[in-house]
Amino acid sequence: MTHTSAAPRAYNVLVTSAGRRASLVQAFKRATHARGARVFAGDASALAPTLYLADAAFRLPSVGSPDYVPHLLELVEAHDVGLIVPTIDPELGVLAAHAAAFAELGCKALVSHHAFVEISGDKWLTQQAFASHGLDVPQSWTPEEVQRKGLALPERLFVKPRDGSASRDTYRATPATLPDILTRVPNAIIQEELLGPEVTIDALLDFEGRALHYVPRIRLRTLAGESIQGVTIPDDDLGGWLEGLLAAAAKLGARGPITLQAFLTERGPVLIEVNPRFGGGFPLAYAAGGHYPEWLLALLAGEAVPPRLGEYQRGLYMTRYNVEHFTTELLWEG
Incomplete structure (x- = not known):
């Protein structure tokens, strides 16, 4: 009697909110094709360039939609997706919170622990967390802390949103210009300028x-x-x-x-x-x-x-x- 073993699984990959991340999609194509698998790209826009580079393309709801995770789970099950690769910040918390649901379908959401x-x-939590592990981080203050304590601040400051990205709403400041700049920056964190x-x-x-x-x-x-x-x-x-x-x-x-x-x-x-x-x-x-x-x-x-x-x-x-x-x-x- 001849015994045969099952072939190792080929892991199809879905790059979500793929947008213009062409090189990333192509890198995953090389990796998956070498293993007999495919790369899919998903985005809300039909003109996302990566959709035309992937092995197959899928329309995704917006990340904030209640249909986002159920739609991804359907794609995972229908197309044997073994790895989901997020590319934008808003996806990370959503995928981390539902990582177990994807795992039940044999799919790994490529995301860190939710915490x-x-x-x-x-950025405030980032400074606090890494400082607690002995890493050097910028001196940082919240607007409320500065106003409440009347702190003596360094002459060179940098102000940005705690949850910002892509260098939006970022400003150099001094203690004299800080009050005006804080009116322009939502959810601000104040740091020493490095x-x-x-x-x-x-x-x-x-x-x-x-x-x-x-x-x-x-x-x-x-x-x-x-x-x-x-x-x-x-x-x-x-x-x-x-x-x-x-x-x-x-x-x-x-x-x-x-x-x-x-x-x-x-x-x-x-x-x-x-x-x-x-x-x-x-x-x-x-x-x-x-x-x-x-x-x-x-x-x-x-x-x-x-x-x-x-x-x-x-x-x-x-x-x-x-x-x-x-x-x-x-x-x-x-």
């Missing part, structure tokens, strides 16, 4: 929180808050700090891809922001050796993925440009 999503979505190069770190943790990889880079030019020109930098003076930073993030609940930002100041690296998802500049990290899509699929398949800390190409530059796609037929109306 970490909440921490990273609030001086020095700003560094972005793309990193990957496995599903238990073990740090697998990182790529530090400098954003040389940004457009709407996204890196369009950048360069990877050495980790000679950052390696120990990065390992401690990722260990702290893991203890706080970080899992999968995360993007971190810090200033390299005279007193050392100072963490300013954490985003528990693929950053817009991830293509540079991928080109430098951070093949996170391949490693994530290997983790899903139960394969060993060893840490590769410090293994990336230094001094690799990225510059981006637009590419057009033309069609006479939209995938759907609206």
